[in-house]
Amino acid sequence: MYVRSLRIENLRAFGKAKLDLLYPQRHLDKAFNDVRPWPPRLPNVNVILGANGAGKSTILDATALALLSPLIASSGYRPFALIRRSNRGEVKRATILADLVLQDQDGAIGPVPGKEVRAELETVIDRRGDVEFVRTTEQPGPIWERMYDDNSTAFFFVGYGATRRVEAVSASDLAVRRKSRLLKYERVASLFEDHFALVPLNAWLPEWRTQNPGGYRQVISLIDSLTPSTIRFSGEIEQGEYLFKHRNVSVPFSALSDGYRAYIGWVGDLLHHLCMGAPRGAKLVESRGVVMVDEIDLHIHPDWQRTIIPKLARKLKNLQFIFTTHSPLVVGTLERANILTVDHGRNGAPVISRPDEETFGLSADQVLRSKAFGLTSTRDPEFSENLNRLSQAAQRGSKGAALQFMREAAIGGAARVDAPNDGTPDPPDWMRQIASKV
Ligand SMILES: Nc1ncnc2c1ncn2[C@@H]1O[C@H](COP(=O)(O)OP(=O)(O)OP(=O)(O)O)[C@@H](O)[C@H]1O
Numbered sequence: 001m002y003v004r005s006l007r008i009e010n011l012r013a014f015g016k017a018k019l020d021l022l023y024p025q026r027h028l029d030k031a032f033n034d035v036r037p038w039p040p041r042l043p044n045v046n047v048i049l050g051a052n053g054a055g056k057s058t059i060l061d062a063t064a065l066a067l068l069s070p071l072i073a074s075s076g077y078r079p080f081a082l083i084r085r086s087n088r089g090e091v092k093r094a095t096i097l098a099d100l101v102l103q104d105q106d107g108a109i110g111p112v113p114g115k116e117v118r119a120e121l122e123t124v125i126d127r128r129g130d131v132e133f134v135r136t137t138e139q140p141g142p143i144w145e146r147m148y149d150d151n152s153t154a155f156f157f158v159g160y161g162a163t164r165r166v167e168a169v170s171a172s173d174l175a176v177r178r179k180s181r182l183l184k185y186e187r188v189a190s191l192f193e194d195h196f197a198l199v200p201l202n203a204w205l206p207e208w209r210t211q212n213p214g215g216y217r218q219v220i221s222l223i224d225s226l227t228p229s230t231i232r233f234s235g236e237i238e239q240g241e242y243l244f245k246h247r248n249v250s251v252p253f254s255a256l257s258d259g260y261r262a263y264i265g266w267v268g269d270l271l272h273h274l275c276m277g278a279p280r281g282a283k284l285v286e287s288r289g290v291v292m293v294d295e296i297d298l299h300i301h302p303d304w305q306r307t308i309i310p311k312l313a314r315k316l317k318n319l320q321f322i323f324t325t326h327s328p329l330v331v332g333t334l335e336r337a338n339i340l341t342v343d344h345g346r347n348g349a350p351v352i353s354r355p356d357e358e359t360f361g362l363s364a365d366q367v368l369r370s371k372a373f374g375l376t377s378t379r380d381p382e383f384s385e386n387l388n389r390l391s392q393a394a395q396r397g398s399k400g401a402a403l404q405f406m407r408e409a410a411i412g413g414a415a416r417v418d419a420p421n422d423g424t425p426d427p428p429d430w431m432r433q434i435a436s437k438v
């Protein structure tokens, strides 16, 4: 299953919004008619950008709610403050309409081979008094039956909230958790519950090794190839914990740094759900479904941010990814087709659009000053203001101000320490020439 589009009405900050998403093998249609070349370089990646409080996490929640809605009554999910609060009168209903693409894995057989099988799921949230109720308007039918089967490969979707964490969870803890929550809800619970503990590798991988040695080898190789080259994973265990070789020293998972634990934590959890939910006999990487990760750049060093999404998208090329990020380095690895920005509209409700300029290959500074982030400068505001003053003085004819402007623009605050005529080298000729013309 993939999500083709989502219409949101009156959910949290949103009034009315629609978003079209990329997924593997999506045909070029009017939702993407201004996108060239087609298909995009990473055809399975969608990244949502926007200021704090813009509505990025709400879009992930809306997607998860839409997909969960047939099961919501028994899932373990408690709706709260989902319906839009507005100072223009009480809103009593929110809706989410998801247009889905289904595959064999979901039990969908198309009338024409190669033709997409589409289905819609409408989710309605009503308020009665102080309580909100979520339901689907979908009538039970053969296509949705597999949704109710925890062991089925159908409707695979997982989501990771920004407060996700990995900690010791034993196999017996997992069994208890399974009794209070449906598996499909558990796969997205960290989007809705703060500090939800994900499934650590040692709670399931040793057993999986005995049950499915081929699948186990795929997991080891995937973890190893999805982590940066400074970390190696071979499946070695010591006192019940998996060892990771970090710069040639073997360290147990719990002793790894926050960044590695956070990343390996959600990737390990995703592989757990993929192993349990993948069609028998198929390779893990062939599995289809939706993976949402809030703040993909969480704890991740800039060097790694430059490769994280292309690596995930290419290794797991049949999964549809929906990420959010605040990282310009991540955005520089994406084409505009991959990006959705959430901005404040005129009535205060968020508006979703695609950047109209290309983002792939831009430097972090260029990305931050493009419409994707909309910053006028990436410098310290006080420093920027001083640069403006220097430039205005230069325009009025001060050659000294022009020179100082260029020094500060080139090397920042160091130009104040290395003031001219204090033994530091003179400005280069090209600078003198420009300054003499200002
Ligand atoms: N019921 C509601 N009615 C109106 N607005 C709401 C309601 N619930 C939450 N909000 C607003 O919706 C926004 C939620 O945004 P969301 O959490 O999706 O932001 P975000 O883009 O993920 O931000 P961040 O980058 O900080 O995580 C907030 O600005 C919040 O004030």
Ligand SMILES: [Mg+2]
Binding pocket: 056, 057, 058, 162, 294
């Ligand atoms: Mg958020």
